[in-house]
Amino acid sequence: MSNLQQGPSSNSNNVTPDGVGQTAGFAQAAQVNAPATASAARLAGAGLAGGAVSVLQDIAGRVFNFDWMGANGTPLDPEADWRVRISMVPATAALFYNNQSNAIMYPLSQTRGVIFPYTPTMTVSHAARYGPTTLTHSNYSSYFYEGSEVQSIQLSGDFTVQNVEEGQYLMATVQFFRACTKMFFGNSPLAGTPPPLVFLSGFGDAYLPYVPCVVTNFSHTMPGDVDYVKTPVGSSLDNVVGNQINTNMAGRATMLPTMSTISITLQPVYSRRNIADNFTLEKFSAGALIDRGFL
Numbered sequence: 688m689s690n691l692q693q694g695p696s697s698n699s700n701n702v703t704p705d706g707v708g709q710t711a712g713f714a715q716a717a718q719v720n721a722p723a724t725a726s727a728a729r730l731a732g733a734g735l736a737g738g739a740v741s742v743l744q745d746i747a748g749r750v751f752n753f754d755w756m757g758a759n760g761t762p763l764d765p766e767a768d769w770r771v772r773i774s775m776v777p778a779t780a781a782l783f784y785n786n787q788s789n790a791i792m793y794p795l796s797q798t799r800g801v802i803f804p805y806t807p808t809m810t811v812s813h814a815a816r817y818g819p820t821t822l823t824h825s826n827y828s829s830y831f832y833e834g835s836e837v838q839s840i841q842l843s844g845d846f847t848v849q850n851v852e853e854g855q856y857l858m859a860t861v862q863f864f865r866a867c868t869k870m871f872f873g874n875s876p877l878a879g880t881p882p883p884l885v886f887l888s889g890f891g892d893a894y895l896p897y898v899p900c901v902v903t904n905f906s907h908t909m910p911g912d913v914d915y916v917k918t919p920v921g922s923s924l925d926n927v928v929g930n931q932i933n934t935n936m937a938g939r940a941t942m943l944p945t946m947s948t949i950s951i952t953l954q955p956v957y958s959r960r961n962i963a964d965n966f967t968l969e970k971f972s973a974g975a976l977i978d979r980g981f982l
Contacts, residue, residue: 774800807844854918
């Protein structure tokens with residue numbers, strides 16, 4: 688997934704959203720001593736913790752690639768990252784995850800939006816509508832074309848919490864999608880503005896070319912058959928000592944599942960001006976409208 692490429696914005700011309708690469712106040716990962724046994728070495732090499740080791744210890748596997756590093760430790764070009772990401776244009780992101788005063792959501796600034804750590808299940812549907820016309824004394828109905836549409840995109844992905852850092856990321860994701868289903872209201876200077884537009888990208892530019900969408904449904908399944916870990920939401924990890932993480936540090940103590948599922952429904956939306964000025968079937972079929980976000 689291209690994370691630094693140019694792509695769409697909230698206007699009809701669809702300029703690619705981009706975010707800041709600032710850290711979210713997390714300390715560098717604590718150094719872990721070399722494994723004492725061959726078994727421990729194999730577990731460590733696989734990014735797994737021993738059976739009796741707390742899941743909150745830093746030795747637990749990390750699924751979020753905050754530093755854009757490849758599996759062999761070499762720097763990864765962000766444009767080669769094909770993971771599914773949901774982001775915003777900079778102006779909107781500054782009100783949400785790129786806002787340092789928004790401690791709960793700020794961890795998302797490291798990945799420039801929500802990154803799904805595991806490949807999610809996704810369904811993308813395209814439809815052409817044909818209306819039937821019944822003819823008198825005829826054995827068959829005639830069908831006339833009415834219109835086409837890109838139907839809602841169903842997306843479901845798993846999130847794991849193996850350390851406090853991942854717990855804070857999960858809570859930031861939940862808070863982000865909660866906010867994306869609500870309008871600006873009350874005493875806000877933006878009162879009356881509808882819920883924000885988001886952009887869906889992933890699997891390479893040809894498949895999800897920064898598609899402008901609105902979030903129409905969000906659900907987070909909290910299973911009853913997994914462990915729950917205490918996570919200090921809205922605080923930094925500056926007081927990590929060795930492998931021990933102080934879960935009583937400042938922040939809102941929140942119990943989060945070690946495995947849970949997030950499901951969202953996204954509806955692609957395109958402005959009438961964008962469609963009128965840019966769309967032709969000849970261009971679309973040749974892939975010439977990818978940079979406009981058309982599916």
